[in-house]
Amino acid sequence: MSHNIEREQPIIVWFRDDFRLQDNPAFDAAVKTGQLIIPVFTLEPKNRWSYGEASKLWLGATLRQLNSDLKVRGSYLVCLKGEPNTLLQFLIEKTNARSIYWNRRYDPSGVSVDKAIFSNLKSRCDIKSFEGRLLSEPTTLKSGGGTPYKVFTPFYKMCLKVGFDIAVSSPPDRIMSPSLLNLGDSLESILPQPQLQWQKVLIKQWSIGERAALKKLDTFISGTLQQYSEGRDFPGRGHISFLSPHLRFGEISIRRVWYEIQCAVELAPQLTACAEAWGRQLFWRDFAYSVLFHFPYTSEKPLRGESNDYLWLDDEGGFISWTQGKTGFPIIDAGMRELWATGFMHNRVRMLVASFLCKHLGVHWLKGAEWFWNTLVDADLASNTFGWQWSAGCGADAAPYFRIFNPVTQSKKFDPEGVYIKRWIPELRHLTSKTIHEPGNEGYMQPIVELSVGRSAALARYARSKC
Numbered sequence: 001m002s003h004n005i006e007r008e009q010p011i012i013v014w015f016r017d018d019f020r021l022q023d024n025p026a027f028d029a030a031v032k033t034g035q036l037i038i039p040v041f042t043l044e045p046k047n048r049w050s051y052g053e054a055s056k057l058w059l060g061a062t063l064r065q066l067n068s069d070l071k072v073r074g075s076y077l078v079c080l081k082g083e084p085n086t087l088l089q090f091l092i093e094k095t096n097a098r099s100i101y102w103n104r105r106y107d108p109s110g111v112s113v114d115k116a117i118f119s120n121l122k123s124r125c126d127i128k129s130f131e132g133r134l135l136s137e138p139t140t141l142k143s144g145g146g147t148p149y150k151v152f153t154p155f156y157k158m159c160l161k162v163g164f165d166i167a168v169s170s171p172p173d174r175i176m177s178p179s180l181l182n183l184g185d186s187l188e189s190i191l192p193q194p195q196l197q198w199q200k201v202l203i204k205q206w207s208i209g210e211r212a213a214l215k216k217l218d219t220f221i222s223g224t225l226q227q228y229s230e231g232r233d234f235p236g237r238g239h240i241s242f243l244s245p246h247l248r249f250g251e252i253s254i255r256r257v258w259y260e261i262q263c264a265v266e267l268a269p270q271l272t273a274c275a276e277a278w279g280r281q282l283f284w285r286d287f288a289y290s291v292l293f294h295f296p297y298t299s300e301k302p303l304r305g306e307s308n309d310y311l312w313l314d315d316e317g318g319f320i321s322w323t324q325g326k327t328g329f330p331i332i333d334a335g336m337r338e339l340w341a342t343g344f345m346h347n348r349v350r351m352l353v354a355s356f357l358c359k360h361l362g363v364h365w366l367k368g369a370e371w372f373w374n375t376l377v378d379a380d381l382a383s384n385t386f387g388w389q390w391s392a393g394c395g396a397d398a399a400p401y402f403r404i405f406n407p408v409t410q411s412k413k414f415d416p417e418g419v420y421i422k423r424w425i426p427e428l429r430h431l432t433s434k435t436i437h438e439p440g441n442e443g444y445m446q447p448i449v450e451l452s453v454g455r456s457a458a459l460a461r462y463a464r465s466k467c
């Protein structure tokens, strides 16, 4: 079917971290108009926090999936590389589009790009932005004093009080788009298929895309959700959802997730406590976004503790051992090896490895955040920054500086049988659950730091900085 795009004035739907056709407010609104739709993705020029190495792999795979979901509906994804401002102007000229729809983003770079595009193009086309990423909109939530929240519990209570709309939608069977315009680059040229062995191994472990995300939610709700409250802190058990990369890339709508959980509780009220515990985690994500949105400098500088530079030591050797999972502390090494092999790490272990790096080794939280940024498939500027500042004791609602996780006692508590350690460190599989947590076992590398020494030194540094 061919269309006269001169007359039809199509709508550009600009996909950015919302790679789904279901429950996608910007896309839904465009479909409702009955106009032709031009789905677009732009790979923006590199900036400080452009996609990391692992998330770039995920991005390529999810875009391929989105493109094929569009193709079966008669449409396609226009992929472009460069400054979005220039690219969108070019598209408007070529296609006679009169509207651009997108879902809002909240990271400092995204916010400033979107503001610039809005002021440049608003006279030439109708630009509409939608809420498609969070449960709560950071712009609307303020504490009693009129300032942004810095503590989670009042933020959470306010979110529940204010509530949010949930519009559940399905994509249409056909999506009317202008006939192929030969615009754009091929996806393969801007995001090539994985070439290196580690890339291939890593990406093979995940099912990527909207259908996979919905299936994972379904499996979680009908399976491990009922063990979440009790099991979520035990990395060996897998009683978590593993949804973070899907949420990161917007393959599933967070509001749809919330809706499905409420439906599950209605059908099975015994799930209430676990569903509440899990739902609360979703609001930690919102909270992290709210902090980054209101305090954009936090991606580089701590929210609290003006100048705490002298907290940090220059322990390059320690940092490298940490990245390689060779610190000599089994739970730390297991976490870092899980990260390298899968692009994921369990939340409890993320807290332990981050605390170990910042406190026992005295390495700057930003170095850890950068390593995570490159290796996590769910690398997300809001949650990653938040998690690192929390661990380093200089963020919103952060762990107090004197809370220094002891990796051995934490390991005994949360991986009592050593299941997680044995999964990632084969050379320790012969050890008993009594000995496996300790550093210094025969045949394993020696610990790179004496825990009591690292702890005392950290306390002394933190006391000086009054962080």
Ligand SMILES: Cc1cc2nc3c(=O)[nH]c(=O)nc-3n(C[C@H](O)[C@H](O)[C@H](O)COP(=O)(O)OP(=O)(O)OC[C@H]3O[C@@H](n4cnc5c(N)ncnc54)[C@H](O)[C@@H]3O)c2cc1C
Pocket: 232, 240, 241, 242, 243, 244, 245, 247, 248, 278, 281, 282, 283, 284, 285, 286, 288, 345, 346, 347, 348, 350, 351, 354, 372, 376, 378, 379, 380, 381, 383, 384, 385, 386, 387, 388, 391
């Ligand atoms: C140092 C550090 C760095 C982190 N970096 C990231 C990151 O880059 N991207 C990321 O998505 N999460 C990050 N987290 C948060 C958390 O570890 C992951 O979201 C979680 O492990 C993902 O597993 P899951 O999907 O099975 O979570 P579940 O336990 O099933 O929770 C459901 C969802 O809630 C959200 N969530 C859960 N815990 C948190 C949390 N503490 N903060 C924010 N959101 C949360 C996630 O979207 C998660 O998918 C980090 C935490 C720490 C301590």
